[in-house]
Amino acid sequence: xxxxxxxxxxxxxxxxxxxxxxxxxxxxxxxxxxxxxxxxxxxxxxxxxxxxxxxxxxxxxxxxxxxxxxxxxxxxxxxxxxxxxxxxxxxxxxxxxxxxxxxxxxxxxxxxxxxxxxxxxxxxxxxxxxxxxxxxxxxxxxxxxxxxxxxxxxxxxxxxxxxxxxxxxxxxxxxxxxxxxxxxxxxxxxxxxxxxxxxxxxxxxxxxxxxxxxxxxxxxxxxxxxxxxxxxxxxxxxxxxxxxxxxxxxxxxxxxxxxxxxxxxxxxxxxxxxxxxxxxxxxxxxxxxxxxxxxxxxxxx
Amino acid sequence: xxxxxxxxxxxxxxxxxxxxxxxxxxxxxxxxxxxxxxxxxxxxxxxxxxxxxxxxxxxxxxxxxxxxxxxxxxxxxxxxxxxxxxxxxxxxxxxxxxxxxxxxxxxxxxxxxxxxxxxxxxxxxxxxxxxxxxxxxxxxxxxxxxxxxxxxxxxxxxxxxxxxxxxxxxxxxxxxxxxxxxxxxxxxxxxxxxxxxxxxxxxxxxxxxxxxxxxxxxxxxxxxxxxxxxxxxxxxxxxxxxxxxxxxxxxxxxxxxxxxxxxxxxxxxxxxxxxxxxxxxxxxxxxxxxxxxxxxxxxxxxxxxxxxxxxxxxxxxxxxxxxxxxxxxxxxxxxxxxxxxxxxxxxxxxxxxxxxxxxxxxxxxxxxxxxxxxxxxxxxxxxxxxxxxxxxxxxxxxxxxxxxxxxxxxxxxxxxxxxxxxxxxxxxxxxxxxxxxxxxxxxxxxxxxx
Numbered sequence: 001x002x003x004x005x006x007x008x009x010x011x012x013x014x015x016x017x018x019x020x021x022x023x024x025x026x027x028x029x030x031x032x033x034x035x036x037x038x039x040x041x042x043x044x045x046x047x048x049x050x051x052x053x054x055x056x057x058x059x060x061x062x063x064x065x066x067x068x069x070x071x072x073x074x075x076x077x078x079x080x081x082x083x084x085x086x087x088x089x090x091x092x093x094x095x096x097x098x099x100x101x102x103x104x105x106x107x108x109x110x111x112x113x114x115x116x117x118x119x120x121x122x123x124x125x126x127x128x129x130x131x132x133x134x135x136x137x138x139x140x141x142x143x144x145x146x147x148x149x150x151x152x153x154x155x156x157x158x159x160x161x162x163x164x165x166x167x168x169x170x171x172x173x174x175x176x177x178x179x180x181x182x183x184x185x186x187x188x189x190x191x192x193x194x195x196x197x198x199x200x201x202x203x204x205x206x207x208x209x210x211x212x213x214x215x216x217x218x219x220x221x222x223x224x225x226x227x228x229x230x231x232x233x234x235x236x237x238x239x240x241x242x243x244x245x246x247x248x249x250x251x252x253x254x255x256x257x258x259x260x261x262x263x264x265x266x267x268x269x270x271x272x273x274x275x276x277x278x279x280x281x282x283x284x285x286x287x288x289x290x291x292x293x294x295x296x297x298x299x300x301x
Numbered sequence: 302x303x304x305x306x307x308x309x310x311x312x313x314x315x316x317x318x319x320x321x322x323x324x325x326x327x328x329x330x331x332x333x334x335x336x337x338x339x340x341x342x343x344x345x346x347x348x349x350x351x352x353x354x355x356x357x358x359x360x361x362x363x364x365x366x367x368x369x370x371x372x373x374x375x376x377x378x379x380x381x382x383x384x385x386x387x388x389x390x391x392x393x394x395x396x397x398x399x400x401x402x403x404x405x406x407x408x409x410x411x412x413x414x415x416x417x418x419x420x421x422x423x424x425x426x427x428x429x430x431x432x433x434x435x436x437x438x439x440x441x442x443x444x445x446x447x448x449x450x451x452x453x454x455x456x457x458x459x460x461x462x463x464x465x466x467x468x469x470x471x472x473x474x475x476x477x478x479x480x481x482x483x484x485x486x487x488x489x490x491x492x493x494x495x496x497x498x499x500x501x502x503x504x505x506x507x508x509x510x511x512x513x514x515x516x517x518x519x520x521x522x523x524x525x526x527x528x529x530x531x532x533x534x535x536x537x538x539x540x541x542x543x544x545x546x547x548x549x550x551x552x553x554x555x556x557x558x559x560x561x562x563x564x565x566x567x568x569x570x571x572x573x574x575x576x577x578x579x580x581x582x583x584x585x586x587x588x589x590x591x592x593x594x595x596x597x598x599x600x601x602x603x604x605x606x607x608x609x610x611x612x613x614x615x616x617x618x619x620x621x622x623x624x625x626x627x628x629x630x631x632x633x634x635x636x637x638x639x640x641x642x643x644x645x646x647x648x649x650x651x652x653x654x655x656x657x658x659x660x661x662x663x664x665x666x667x668x669x670x671x672x673x674x675x676x677x678x679x680x681x682x683x684x685x686x687x688x689x690x691x692x693x694x695x696x697x698x699x700x701x702x703x704x705x706x707x708x709x710x711x712x713x714x715x716x717x718x719x720x721x722x723x724x725x726x727x728x729x730x731x732x733x734x735x736x737x738x739x740x741x742x743x744x745x746x747x748x749x750x751x
Binding site: 040041042043044061062063064065067124125128129130131151152153154155156237238239240241242243244245247255256258259260261262263264265266267 | 411412415416419420430432433436437527528529531580582583584585586587588592710711712716717718719720721722723724726727730731734736748749750
């Protein structure tokens with residue numbers, strides 16, 4: 001077929017123009033903003049004051065920003081291990097042919113359907129409550145004094161509380177992705193392995209895991225993206241004023257753009273932009289590392 | 302070739318229509334309709350002409366329309382919003398001025414107002430906290446002095462709050478206060494009586510004495526939540542050296558200032574004597590106010606005058622609310638006459654073409670029946686000085702409000718540095734819980750720098 005250049009241009013033009021306006025322009029503008037001091041996020045360019053790298057220098061010298069980066073790293077790493085581990089375990093159990101599979105799957109997925117605000121309130125005001133909390137009652141029932149007395153919400157343990165509550169809601173989502181990956185693997189592999197005398201654990205180790213490589217990569221990518229944008233749970237676990245245990249870079253960015261708490265604090269959208277740029281760099285690095293670790297070795301099954 | 306040209310043209314017009322659809326809903330929206338309609342009705346010869354005519358007329362109709370556009374900080378479900386909606390209906394019935402009220406909520410206004418104003422969205426009036434409106438959005442406000450004088454508005458307004466509005470407005474009045482609030486110690490009168498406390502404490506020694514009696518009576522003297530705990534730090538520092546100096550310390554990281562250590566030592570003493578709630582370190586708002594103060598196990602809570610309304614369903618009707626200003630400290634610069642008090646304020650967009658009507662609405666909402674209705678429904682303080690009757694829950698707040706002459710901003714300066722607030726909150730919470738002592742508190746702030 002003869003290629004018609006005009007038609008190619010005409011049909012591509014809308015997509016290219018839209019992409020430029022909606023993706024490229026904001027990226028370009030954000031990077032540019034990060035080198036300026038800007039009070040209001042929508043201020044005209046004429047009001048911007050060039051400040052070179054000072055936004056980045058200030059960020060690296062600010063204890064609170066360093067804390068927020070450390071928090072998000074902890075959420076990504078520890079939360080990631082916890083969520084991926086549990087999700088994989090549940091997915092393996094659910095796909096092993098147990099009874100009431102759909103019921104269990106629905107139960108584990110349930111937190112994703114409930115509003116995060118309701119979930120966080122339940123955890124904060126009920127489950128972790130030092131007065132009448134679920135864990136306190138459980139500790140009392142089991143005569144585990146450490147659990148009964150454990151102060152989930154004080155400054156020393158608030159991060160653990162946040163991590164537990166957040167991961168509880170995330171397991172179901174990643175479990176579904178793993179489960180669909182496992183179900184894609186043909187039953188004949190397992191049949192053959194059973195005939196060869198491999199037990200369930202060996203089958204999981206030598207068949208399921210290797211064939212889940214691509215799905216694992218997807219899961220880690222999804223997890224990294226949602227971790228980088230960690231905002232809502234942080235806000236819900238530190239109402240009104242932010243907290244050293246729960247603050248994340250996106251919350252820090254928000255405070256610099258819209259002001260913190262009820263107080264009138266200095267605003268600088270340039271710092272917010274710099275946080276955004278740094279976060280993007282982190283995400284890109286994680287993707288590159290992930291790509292290196294989980295090379296697509298084109299296993300066909 | 303013709304066919305190609307036609308399809309190319311169609312493609313372009315489709316793209317234009319899509320792009321135009323993304324435009325702001327303000328003045329450009331009616332014009333979009335014109336472009337989008339024209340190609341669709343290409344067989345009718347008159348259609349394009351009609352399309353353009355529509356486009357020309359529609360924006361004109363919108364900008365000269367009679368309706369006021371009011372962006373509100375309340376959520377539609379809140380009692381404040383319900384009271385305002387009712388009053389606006391009455392206002393429209395009375396004056397014939399239609400009002401398009403949009404309840405944006407706190408975050409909606411905070412995030413969306415400035416971009417909307419920058420984009421030229423048609424907003425005549427809006428409201429938010431006195432400080433945010435006057436400082437953050439100060440450059441968008443219409444000077445109201447003339448309108449206020451012409452309507453003799455100040456005759457019934459709260460003089461102290463109008464003065465506060467002038468002060469934060471840079472000497473001129475750019476906002477009208479309503480829903481006043483004051484930040485002070487709120488307490489359970491029954492516990493005070495049972496403990497034998499006959500007068501509210503006005504000095505630190507009296508405060509310690511009060512705490513001791515309450516503790517002896519078997520109650521928790523003081524509780525708080527993570528959301529407000531830094532105010533205790535700010536208030537104490539401000540009592541010692543005044544608010545401006547406190548704000549300087551917080552902003553410049555001057556943690557060697559001896560007022561910091563003195564404040565920390567005062568709170569270390571409270572903690573060591575067991576005057577704080579046992580769970581103060583774990584109190585995530587609203588746990589302290591709901592499960593301790595409102596349930597009657599704790600006696601005092603430093604908070605705003607919105608507190609009785611927030612917990613009224615838990616506290617019950619027989620809960621007797623008392624209020625006193627943060628006590629004066631030995632050798633301090635400020636006394637009980639100083640506190641954080643303020644209001645929500647209405648302001649008019651400087652670009653509004655209907656400023657007079659907007660002021661008429663503000664006048665209506667902040668005076669007389671509408672003000673009384675708002676006060677009643679939200680258990681809030683009335684703005685109109687003729688509405689002398691305060692809601693029963695706030696009866697004891699009136700003398701405190703009337704006694705104030707020095708105004709602190711939010712948190713008495715404790716939260717002036719956003720980079721430090723969470724660090725102050727964390728360490729001050731630990732100090733109140735007895736996990737660290739005064740010196741460790743100061744060291745922790747110093748270690749965080751800035």
